[in-house]
Amino acid sequence: MKTGEQIGISKHPPDGQEIVSERRAQKDPAWVQWSLTAIALVVVGVLIVVPVVNVFAEALADGVGVYWKNLFADPDTLQSITLTLSVVPIALLANVLFGVSAAWAISRFSFPGRTLLVALIDLPFAVSPVVAGLMLVLIFGLQGYLGEFLRRDGYSIMPYLISTLGAVLAIVGYFLFRPSNAHARRGLWKHPFLVLLVGGSAVFGILFFVQDYWTLWPVHKSLKIIFAFPGLVLATAFVTFPFVARELIPVMNAIGPEEELAAVSLGANGWQMFWHVTLPNVKWGLAYGVILCNARAIGEFGAVYVVSGHIAGKTDTMPLRIEKLFQEYNLPGAFALASVLTLVAVLTLFAKSKLERKAPSVVSVPEANHTGGQV
Amino acid sequence: MASVNRRVLPGFSLSLGYTVFYLSVLVLLPIAACFAKASSLSLDAFWGAVWTARARSAYLLTFGASFVAAFSNLFLGGLIAWVLVRYKFPGKRIVDSIVDLPLALPTAVGGLVYSSLYVKRGWLGRFLVPLGIQGAYTRLGIVLVLVFVGLPFVVRTVQPVLQDFDPESEEASSTLGANRWQTFYTVILPALLPALITGFALAFARCIGEYGSVVFVSGNMPFKTEIAPILIVARLEEFAYGEATAIAVLLLTTSLVMLVLINWLERWSRRYENR
Numbered sequence: 001m002k003t004g005e006q007i008g009i010s011k012h013p014p015d016g017q018e019i020v021s022e023r024r025a026q027k028d029p030a031w032v033q034w035s036l037t038a039i040a041l042v043v044v045g046v047l048i049v050v051p052v053v054n055v056f057a058e059a060l061a062d063g064v065g066v067y068w069k070n071l072f073a074d075p076d077t078l079q080s081i082t083l084t085l086s087v088v089p090i091a092l093l094a095n096v097l098f099g100v101s102a103a104w105a106i107s108r109f110s111f112p113g114r115t116l117l118v119a120l121i122d123l124p125f126a127v128s129p130v131v132a133g134l135m136l137v138l139i140f141g142l143q144g145y146l147g148e149f150l151r152r153d154g155y156s157i158m159p160y161l162i163s164t165l166g167a168v169l170a171i172v173g174y175f176l177f178r179p180s181n182a183h184a185r186r187g188l189w190k191h192p193f194l195v196l197l198v199g200g201s202a203v204f205g206i207l208f209f210v211q212d213y214w215t216l217w218p219v220h221k222s223l224k225i226i227f228a229f230p231g232l233v234l235a236t237a238f239v240t241f242p243f244v245a246r247e248l249i250p251v252m253n254a255i256g257p258e259e260e261l262a263a264v265s266l267g268a269n270g271w272q273m274f275w276h277v278t279l280p281n282v283k284w285g286l287a288y289g290v291i292l293c294n295a296r297a298i299g300e301f302g303a304v305y306v307v308s309g310h311i312a313g314k315t316d317t318m319p320l321r322i323e324k325l326f327q328e329y330n331l332p333g334a335f336a337l338a339s340v341l342t343l344v345a346v347l348t349l350f351a352k353s354k355l356e357r358k359a360p361s362v363v364s365v366p367e368a369n370h371t372g373g374q375v
Numbered sequence: 376m377a378s379v380n381r382r383v384l385p386g387f388s389l390s391l392g393y394t395v396f397y398l399s400v401l402v403l404l405p406i407a408a409c410f411a412k413a414s415s416l417s418l419d420a421f422w423g424a425v426w427t428a429r430a431r432s433a434y435l436l437t438f439g440a441s442f443v444a445a446f447s448n449l450f451l452g453g454l455i456a457w458v459l460v461r462y463k464f465p466g467k468r469i470v471d472s473i474v475d476l477p478l479a480l481p482t483a484v485g486g487l488v489y490s491s492l493y494v495k496r497g498w499l500g501r502f503l504v505p506l507g508i509q510g511a512y513t514r515l516g517i518v519l520v521l522v523f524v525g526l527p528f529v530v531r532t533v534q535p536v537l538q539d540f541d542p543e544s545e546e547a548s549s550t551l552g553a554n555r556w557q558t559f560y561t562v563i564l565p566a567l568l569p570a571l572i573t574g575f576a577l578a579f580a581r582c583i584g585e586y587g588s589v590v591f592v593s594g595n596m597p598f599k600t601e602i603a604p605i606l607i608v609a610r611l612e613e614f615a616y617g618e619a620t621a622i623a624v625l626l627l628t629t630s631l632v633m634l635v636l637i638n639w640l641e642r643w644s645r646r647y648e649n650r
Contacts, residue, residue, distance in 0.1 A: 040458040051492060353471075
């Protein structure tokens with residue numbers, strides 16, 4: 001198990017602060033320096049800078065007024081922006097929850113199969129986005145393994161799902177707020193299994209009854225996943241799955257459990273310890289992971305493309321809308337939308353380098369490595 | 376230490392349980408479904424889907440273009456890493472940050488802009504097209520956009536290794552009479568080799584699965600500019616789920632092998648570290 005110390009500790013000093021060596025043996029002749037620098041700048045310029053500038057130039061080619069109209073006058077484009085803004089936060093939240101809990105389990109405890117678990121977290125990076133989308137279609141699609149079950153006549157799964165979710169949340173809450181010290185547990189805190197059984201089923205029953213009795217909103221809906229909103233969320237969550245966890249595990253490993261042990265020994269319960277000790281310690285690492293995850297989630301194309309079904313004005317996210325505009329030869333419209341996404345990407349880079357400078361020891365894991373191994 | 380924690384720190388079963396649950400539902404189950412669906416095909420059907428002439432040319436293009444792109448990145452990325460670590464120039468910090476742009480920029484945007492840059496009236500196409508270089512809707516276009524997508528991987532794997540490189544070995548080489556080129560070739564390059572290979576493999580793996588950017592620049596003509604992920608989507612749109620899955624399984628297996636290979640490479644390149 002090498003994850004911790006080796007990834008966590010900064011392998012290179014933060015940007016800009018490194019000392020360019022003045023040793024003579026490392027010095028190249030001036031003409032070599034100049035020509036290599038020039039070539040590198042040309043490569044970066046042609047491959048990266050020119051395209052970025054081109055996006056804005058094309059978007060603004062017909063003036064600001066047209067640009068504005070392209071963005072906000074087309075209802076489908078507007079809808080794609082709203083859709084992206086609602087899909088991404090949900091996927092992000094799911095992955096943050098997962099990332100925190102995975103990092104906690106992996107960095108604080110040892111258990112059999114830990115190395116395997118770390119390796120499995122990387123798995124979605126190895127899967128082509130299109131294949132990821134296909135896999136979801138195979139499960140939830142009309143002819144998929146669960147397709148028939150999800151849309152059986154007269155049978156709607158929503159109340160069960162929501163009630164289960166409520167029960168699970170209640171149980172999680174119970175464990176979070178239970179006093180960590182066995183001596184401090186009184187009353188209900190003393191009997192976890194009883195509470196689990198009775199409380200869980202009570203919450204489930206009450207929620208189910210409430211939904212059924214007052215016929216609240218989702219009751220009579222069958223759950224449509226593919227070609228609908230939940231599918232987009234699932235696809236996005238799949239593709240961005242490893243980002244937060246991969247960022248947090250090395251950070252938490254490097255920080256070590258001492259402060260948390262102290263908090264618990266002073267009587268903090270799980271929630272207090274997490275909120276007052278763990279979270280402040282890892283906040284920059286978490287922010288870093290969230291930024292990367294967010295950028296990828298907003299831009300995700302392949303997986304979302306497969307599960308969305310391209311219902312105009314309904315299931316087109318921003319990248320999908322760009323593709324549709326491109327197919328319709330509406331290039332100004334496509335570039336207008338693309339410029340928004342480019343702006344997000346540039347802001348992401350800006351925030352990233354700010355964070356790298358702010359907390360170098362926490363976040364300076366070379367990013368490319370996130371996409372492959374380092375297990 | 377870590378095993379003691381379990382009795383003291385809260386949340387072991389909760390966090391591990393949730394982690395395993397979420398991982399299984401979101402990742403393992405879909406992958407299993409993919410393999411299950413493929414195994415429900417008969418061997419003939421599987422072979423018939425995977426090994427058609429159209430599919431073969433798609434594989435050839437996917438792997439060929441990815442290889443060329445990753446190989447170019449080896450040089451371009453290595454050069455950029457070298458310049459960023461060794462030389463001083465104004466704006467270096469900005470260049471260092473924008474190298475990551477291909478990771479942050481949505482692939483659809485990359486594809487869109489690359490398709491417009493290299494057409495006849497585009498910013499770069501107006502110089503290249505008269506020379507007979509067609510960088511849009513051709514195989515060259517696919518390679519170009521894959522170079523863009525894979526560039527950060529090589530830079531970011533080589534950069535830290537170069538930064539940690541021990542200056543004494545260079546000095547030794549120079550005092551022993553080697554010139555700068557000999558030093559680079561015999562002292563520095565072998566030390567960088569594992570990082571270069573890892574970066575190459577990462578870029579290659581990313582390029583194989585790439586879809587969003589290629590779909591814009593390629594024109595998607597079967598036998599000519601159709602890559603494997605595009606073929607999968609085409610099969611899906613014909614509702615040929617079995618065939619799509621068969622091709623997907625092939626692609627999936629390749630990328631899983633790549634993942635294992637990359638892990639092994641990284642471990643191999645660090646084999647002297649913990650002794």
